[in-house]
Amino acid sequence: MSKKKKILIIIFSILLFIISSCLLSLYFLFVHHYKGTEKVDIWHETDEFKIENITTIQKQKDRDFVILNLADIQMCDLEDIFRMPIIYDEISYLVKTSKPDLITLTGDQTWSNENLISLKTIIKWLDGFKIPYAPVFGNHDYGNQKNSSTAELNYCCDLYENSKYCLFKRGPSNLGTLGNYVINIMEDEKVYKTLYMIDAGYEDMITDEQIAWFKWNADGIKQANGGVYSQGMCFMHKPIPEFRTAYMEYLYDSSEVEAITDVHVHYSLYGTEQNGFFEVAKECNVLDIVCGHQHGNNFTIKFQGIRLTFALKTDELGGFYEDKYIYLNGATVFTLNENVNIQNIFVDRNKYKI
Ligand SMILES: [Fe+2]
Known part of the structure; x- marks a missing residue:
């Protein structure tokens, strides 16, 4: 040759x-498509509640407990391939600034169908901070359509459940969605706060089964807590209709509501449809409901005794809302002590090197 x-x-x-x-x-x-492990875990209202099955995290007495909420990071394998270091720098800045005991993520961690590298990367980052974190799913975590993402929901559950610092549990398989779980923040042996992580991601309604399961947990914890409902916080992706009602009351200067933070509403307030979740949450001593989803909105308004928080979007330089270019970028911090203090960290990219 x-x-x-x-x-x-x-x-x-x-x-x-x-x-x-x-x-x-x-x-x-x-x-x-990475389908992940399909697990069948059927829950029924008549099941015996066992407090030891609830994930716990410890709060030190006489010290604040800080929750940093990251909302709608919306990382995409294709679009963000060269932006990932910038997104990491912002999250790292938010963690360093707030020094959280727990990081919650109110959904849409990824965006579009191409979520495999993005989700693995976010999990690697969060594990790197060595701080417990608790995510719920948003509509975009499912892909452009339901389960159209490269890493399908069960695979995402596998990734979260296998992550060292993630408190996520996929929960019962018969609630209509996955990723419903409960965390008790303990102070010594006492339940200090109960966090209800609710998947209000893809579907337009929190299901009746989710509400029944939520109440079953709240009642079970109440029984183990000397017959008193623990103070609850709900984290979910889409706002429930009371967010809209509270904002309208605020607009009309109603004495029925109290604005806890500045109120920014530059986008739709629609989320899940009415199904009575708010009333049940109120009955079970939930004092905070935190959502994401609508990026142009950010507020905490107290309505009928519950603080409704539209969490600040994490990683977005800005967006056009009603002909205005608005910067709503950063994260929301909940400092828990005798009261709950809610603050937003607005990230100005010019102030730190990214
Ligand atoms: Fe969303």
Whole structure:
């Protein structure tokens, strides 16, 4: 064989290797779906409640307990491939600034169907902070349509459940959604706060089964807590209709509501439809409901005894809302002591090096 022919064969082989590697990578990244483990865990109202099954996290007595909420990071494998270090720098800044005991994520951690690298990256970052974290799913965590994302919901559950610092549990499989779970913040042996992590992501309604399961947990904790409902906080993705009602009351200067933080509403207030969740939450001593989803909105308004918080979106330089360019970028911090103090960290990218 001539030398020239040999060189041609080598070049052809290298090209073939590169092209097939690229095609395989594209297939596994964007075509192949990672389905994850399907687990059947049927919950029924008559099941015995066991307090030891609830995840706990300890609060030191006489010290604040700080929750940093990251909302709607919306990272995408394709669009954000070169922006990932910038997003990390912002999250890292928020963590350093707030020094949280717990990080909550109110959904839409990823965006679009291409979520595999993004979610793995976010989990790696959060584990790197060595701080417990608790996510719920948002509509975009499901992909553009339900379960159209490369890493499907069960796979996302697997990733979260296998992560070292993540408190996520996929919860019962018969609530209509996955990722409903409860965390008790303990002060010594006492329940200090109960966090209800509710999947109000893809569906337009919190299901009746979710409400029944929520109440079953609240009642069970009440029984283990000397017959008193623990103070509750709910974290979910889409706002319930009371967010809209509270804002309208605020607009009309109603004495029925109290604005705890500045009120920014530059986008729709619609989220899940009415199904009575708020009334049940009120009955069970929930004092805070925290949501994300609508990026142009950020407020905490107290309505009928419950603080309704539209959490600040994490990582967005700004957006056009009603012909105005608005910067609503950062995170919301809940400092728990005798009261709950709620503050937003607005990130000005010019103030720190990113
Ligand atoms: Fe959303």
